[in-house]
Amino acid sequence: MIKFIKYSFFNLIRSYWTIIYFVFFLIISSTILYFSADLTKSIVSMMNIVTVLIPLVAIIFGAIFYYNSREFTELLLAQPIKRSSLLIGQYTGLSLSLSLSFVAGVSIPFLTQGILASDHLIDFLLILMAGVCLSFSMSAIAFAIALKHEDRIRGFSIALFIWFFLAILYDGLLLILLILFKDYPTDYLAITVTILNPVDLSRVMIMLGLDISALMGQTSAVFLKFFGTLKGISISFISLLCWILIPALLIVKIARKKDF
Amino acid sequence: MINIQGLNKHYNKNHVLKDINLNISDPGIYAILGPNGSGKTTLLKSIIGLVIPEKGDIRVNGINVQDTPLYRNEISYLPQVARFPDNLRVVEVIKLIKDIRNQEADEFQLIDLFGLEAEMKKKLGNLSGGTRQKVNMLLGFLFDTPVIILDEPTNSLDPVSLTKFKKMIFEKKQQGKIIIYTTHIMSFVEEFSDKIFLLLDGRIIFTGDLQGILKETLESSLENAIVHLVDRNGNDKIY
Ligand SMILES: Nc1ncnc2c1ncn2[C@@H]1O[C@H](COP(=O)(O)OP(=O)(O)OP(=O)(O)O)[C@@H](O)[C@H]1O
Ligand SMILES: [Mg+2]
Numbered sequence: 001m002i003k004f005i006k007y008s009f010f011n012l013i014r015s016y017w018t019i020i021y022f023v024f025f026l027i028i029s030s031t032i033l034y035f036s037a038d039l040t041k042s043i044v045s046m047m048n049i050v051t052v053l054i055p056l057v058a059i060i061f062g063a064i065f066y067y068n069s070r071e072f073t074e075l076l077l078a079q080p081i082k083r084s085s086l087l088i089g090q091y092t093g094l095s096l097s098l099s100l101s102f103v104a105g106v107s108i109p110f111l112t113q114g115i116l117a118s119d120h121l122i123d124f125l126l127i128l129m130a131g132v133c134l135s136f137s138m139s140a141i142a143f144a145i146a147l148k149h150e151d152r153i154r155g156f157s158i159a160l161f162i163w164f165f166l167a168i169l170y171d172g173l174l175l176i177l178l179i180l181f182k183d184y185p186t187d188y189l190a191i192t193v194t195i196l197n198p199v200d201l202s203r204v205m206i207m208l209g210l211d212i213s214a215l216m217g218q219t220s221a222v223f224l225k226f227f228g229t230l231k232g233i234s235i236s237f238i239s240l241l242c243w244i245l246i247p248a249l250l251i252v253k254i255a256r257k258k259d260f
Numbered sequence: 261m262i263n264i265q266g267l268n269k270h271y272n273k274n275h276v277l278k279d280i281n282l283n284i285s286d287p288g289i290y291a292i293l294g295p296n297g298s299g300k301t302t303l304l305k306s307i308i309g310l311v312i313p314e315k316g317d318i319r320v321n322g323i324n325v326q327d328t329p330l331y332r333n334e335i336s337y338l339p340q341v342a343r344f345p346d347n348l349r350v351v352e353v354i355k356l357i358k359d360i361r362n363q364e365a366d367e368f369q370l371i372d373l374f375g376l377e378a379e380m381k382k383k384l385g386n387l388s389g390g391t392r393q394k395v396n397m398l399l400g401f402l403f404d405t406p407v408i409i410l411d412e413p414t415n416s417l418d419p420v421s422l423t424k425f426k427k428m429i430f431e432k433k434q435q436g437k438i439i440i441y442t443t444h445i446m447s448f449v450e451e452f453s454d455k456i457f458l459l460l461d462g463r464i465i466f467t468g469d470l471q472g473i474l475k476e477t478l479e480s481s482l483e484n485a486i487v488h489l490v491d492r493n494g495n496d497k498i499y
Contacts, residue, residue, distance in 0.1 A: 003356075003359055003360060007356055011345050011347050011348055012347075014347055015347055068345070068346075069345055070343075071339070071341055071342065071343035071344075072343060072344050072345055074310060074339060075339055075342065075344075075396075075399070076357075076360070077309070077310055078308045078309075078310065078332065078335075078337040078339065079329075079332060079357065079360045079361055080329050080330050080331075080332035080333045080360075080361065081329055081332075081360060082329050083329075257312060258312070259271070259305075259310070259311045259312055260305070260310040260311070
């Protein structure tokens with residue numbers, strides 16, 4: 001499997017798109033740092049970008065990468081190797097290269113702004129963690145979808161819809177849900193619904209780190225009330241890991257039955 | 261060496277392979293023929309483990325192909341369509357495959373044979389279709405395996421490469437390998453086949469050698485003999 005991680009990673013890291021993605025983060029975070037009044041505001045702006053854009057890019061790259069290497073995957077699978085080690089290797093290589101572009105692109109400007117010495121270091125690390133988790137999670141979802149649907153148009157449509165649902169639609173639906181049930185205790189509902197969405201989870205995780213109640217949405221506030229900061233962050237992090245593990249297992253499961 | 265028993269395969273409702281029985285144990289050259297869509301690629305992919313059989317049993321050297329990927333150490337496979345990652349260089353792809361297989365390989369002789377020296381540093385995305393097919397062919401012949409499976413190897417090769425390819429097939433036969441291939445070029449089959457399997461709509465409708473098929477149909481060329489057999493089996497697909 002290590003071989004496949006390596007080949008996918010090095011193949012991708014040289015690609016034009018990875019570099020664009022890196023430069024994009026470089027520019028965006030420099031701009032945010034330049035225009036925001038203080039680091040807290042920068043972190044919040046970064047959070048909004050990370051939680052919406054990373055899922056989108058990861059899901060699109062995941063699908064593109066799978067479809068583009070489709071025939072080569074076939075050639076590799078004709079070698080004496082296990083399907084799961086190839087596909088998980090490719091997926092891991094992809095997620096690593098996405099994560100590296102993101103971490104490097106964001107870290108350079110923040111480091112030059114002295115994030116290490118500031119009291120926002122933890123918040124910044126949480127952003128990085130959230131971004132990396134989202135890269136791994138959403139590209140696994142994209143990979144699983146692409147593996148399942150040979151038809152590219154359909155694969156892309158489903159992947160994009162999932163992004164739209166999780167990153168855009170979900171919060172609105174959650175709000176409606178909470179308003180509908182406002183006469184009932186909705187805390188458990190809010191927690192459950194949040195855990196069911198990796199995008200919300202990463203937002204909650206970052207918010208809890210920032211620990212500014214005024215900025216928190218209702219769900220983050222509920223997490224804080226129920227678990228406190230540390231436990232809240234841990235729970236969101238572990239849930240995020242599940243959001244990586246389950247789609248990754250799904251890749252293995254689909255691959256086992258698939259005709260290449 | 262290769263035993264297939266009662267193999268069936270559906271793609272959705274499309275019954276692509278129907279009760280295929282096939283045994284290959286002696287060294288030699290085996291041609292799998294049939295019209296487009298008759299199931300040749302699907303059959304070869306089932307042997308190599310790319311397609312999961314739904315019914316039936318495929319064994320290579322007595323090992324059920326569903327049980328372990330290791331039986332593929334004995335098989336070289338040339339896919340019908342070859343696409344490589346655009347970013348990878350030819351050397352890198354060869355290195356990767358060698359790395360995966362961990363088997364003895366002599367790429368230099370093949371690079372020389374196909375005249376690929378000048379292409380080695382090029383990215384695969386920038387190669388011409390024919391050159392890509394040569395790289396594909398090189399990878400297919402890289403390892404010294406007892407079984408060689410070739411899905412339309414004659415595709416888009418220029419006459420010079422085709423001649424070299426024929427020479428290689430001949431050598432492999434001399435070395436006692438089992439070579440299984442598909443093609444639509446009948447003159448090639450007339451030259452290189454110890455046994456022919458004719459597939460039609462997922463069923464093997466003829467097994468035998470060149471003399472056998474000519475005799476059975478009373479035709480003078482393989483082309484006519486196949487048209488004859490396809491017609492006789494109630495199929496009006498143009499071949
Ligand atoms: N992945 C797939 N999904 C659905 N149907 C498929 C798939 N692969 C092949 N088929 C169908 O299975 C049938 C047999 O295809 P196959 O590729 O085995 O034919 P073939 O004999 O190799 O044809 P050709 O001479 O054109 O290469 C065709 O009807 C094809 O449409
Ligand atoms: Mg075919």
